[in-house]
Structure formats: C-alpha cells, structure tokens
Amino acid sequence: MGLQKSQQTDAYSLILDAIDLGVYRPGDRLVESELAERFGVSRTPIREALQRLETQSLLARDGRSLIVASLDHNQMAELYVVRRELEGLAARLAAQHATPEEVRILREMVEADNALINDPVALARANRRFHKQIHLASHNRYLVQQLDLVHRTMALMATTSLAAQGRGEIAQAEHDTIVRTIENKDAEGAGAALREHISVAFMTRLKQDAARREEET
Missing domain, CATH: 1.10.10.10 (Winged helix-like DNA-binding domain superfamily/Winged helix DNA-binding domain)
Structure with a gap:
C-alpha cells in the first residue's frame, strides 16, 4: 500500500x-x-x-x-485577487515570525537573482523559489497549502509576466523592498509591499494579453 x-x-x-x-x-x-x-x-x-x-x-x-486547462480573463483576474491577499498575508506573517536564518536566505536569494534579470525563464523559476520561501517563513501551514494551490494554478498561464521588457529589473527591486520590510519586522509594510508587487505583475500580464490579442487581429 x-x-x-x-x-x-x-x-x-x-x-x-x-x-x-x-x-x-x-x-x-x-x-x-x-x-x-x-x-x-x-x-x-x-x-x-x-x-x-x-x-x-x-x-x-x-x-x-x-x-x-487554460484560464480566461475572468479566471485570471479572480486568481490574482486571491493571490494578492494571500501573498500579502504571508509577507506580513513572515515579518512577524521568520527566523534570522530565513530572512538571511531571502536576502541572499534577491542578491543572487539579480544576475538573472535578462533570462526570463530562469528568473521565473527563481521567482517561484523566492515566493515559496516567504510562504514557509510565515510559519502557517494552512496558508502555505492554499498558496501552493494558487501557484499550481498559475502554471496554467502560458507566459510569465517576467518576460515583459523591463519587468525583471522592476520585480527584483520590488523583491528587495519586500525583504527589507521583513528584515525590519515591519509586518504592515511587508504585506503592502507584496500586495503591490502582485498588482504590478497582474497589470503587466494584462498588457501582455492585450498586445497578444492585437497581434492576432
């Protein structure tokens, strides 16, 4: 068995x-x-x-x-709404509960990932690792489970928002801000920074989809 x-x-x-x-x-x-x-x-x-x-x-x-499966516009919007709030909660809890070692790992990830800015595929993989580390640093198993489901569903999107021109550099700067707030144990700031990070990623993806539709017409 x-x-x-x-x-x-x-x-x-x-x-x-x-x-x-x-x-x-x-x-x-x-x-x-x-x-x-x-x-x-x-x-x-x-x-x-x-x-x-x-x-x-x-x-x-x-x-x-x-x-x-694939996601239509409404499904994608609904997913990002949920992701924004859950990710923000994870960052807020991480600022409160992350160990010094977990915070150090987040800082090292950001610094290492700066070398991947011009490689969207590698940066997307690194981005998943970074977000997963924040989830784990929240020290809330039920939140981690829900975020795992959200991120599995994200795989149904055919492209990464990090492929948009300039997005990699901006995303890395946003990651730096998120880690800095966690380092400072600024729970509200960390939650706000991560929610804004997801909002910008969503807007980037909407622009990508609009450009793709224009090319198809």
Whole structure:
C-alpha cells in the first residue's frame, strides 16, 4: 500500500512539474500511455494522478481526452485577487515570525537573482523559489497549502509576466523592498509591499494579453 501511494504521489508531482515547467502547455493533450512511458511509471498511478489534476481543474475535458486547462480573463483576474491577499498575508506573517536564518536566505536569494534579470525563464523559476520561501517563513501551514494551490494554478498561464521588457529589473527591486520590510519586522509594510508587487505583475500580464490579442487581429 505504501509503494502504491508513493507511485501515485510521484506521478502527480511529475505531471504537475511538467506543466509548471512548460513541457505541457494549456491546450496540450495528455495521453495516459505516453505519460507512463515518459516518466517510467505504470499506467494506474498515472490514471489516478490525471483524475486528481482534473478534480483540481488543472486539466479539462476535450471530448474523451484530457488537456491542460487554460484560464480566461475572468479566471485570471479572480486568481490574482486571491493571490494578492494571500501573498500579502504571508509577507506580513513572515515579518512577524521568520527566523534570522530565513530572512538571511531571502536576502541572499534577491542578491543572487539579480544576475538573472535578462533570462526570463530562469528568473521565473527563481521567482517561484523566492515566493515559496516567504510562504514557509510565515510559519502557517494552512496558508502555505492554499498558496501552493494558487501557484499550481498559475502554471496554467502560458507566459510569465517576467518576460515583459523591463519587468525583471522592476520585480527584483520590488523583491528587495519586500525583504527589507521583513528584515525590519515591519509586518504592515511587508504585506503592502507584496500586495503591490502582485498588482504590478497582474497589470503587466494584462498588457501582455492585450498586445497578444492585437497581434492576432
């Protein structure tokens, strides 16, 4: 039973990571046999992982096939509203509860990530690590669980807002402000700084979508 449970978890994580990394993008069809071969996992845990992902609305039905879901404008707006408030709460709690070691790690992340400003893909991965570290520094397991769900859903967006011209540098400056408020144990300032950071990211994504629609017409 333990091995079966482990295989189910591994299959779920493998598919989720592949979506998060853009191996499978919104609209791509996921075939049970192909996934089993790719990941070296039997078809039963793959099937159960797909069912779980469908329940979480990360996959959608297209006839008899399962495809990676996509977010329409309203879904994206709703997601960013929730993300803004939860991320702000995480930063506020981190300012109150983070250990000196956790704060030092955040500072080191910002300094290291400055070297990635011109590499949107690498910066996007670093950005996820940075936000995850803030979530953990909140020391609230229920908040971390909810933010994990939000960030899994973020993977359904085909592009990163960090790909917009100049956004990487601005985002890094915002990260620096967030860490500085956490270092100063300024809970309200940290919450406000992170909420503003998410708001700017949302506006950037809206501009990206508008530009894409214009190119398609």
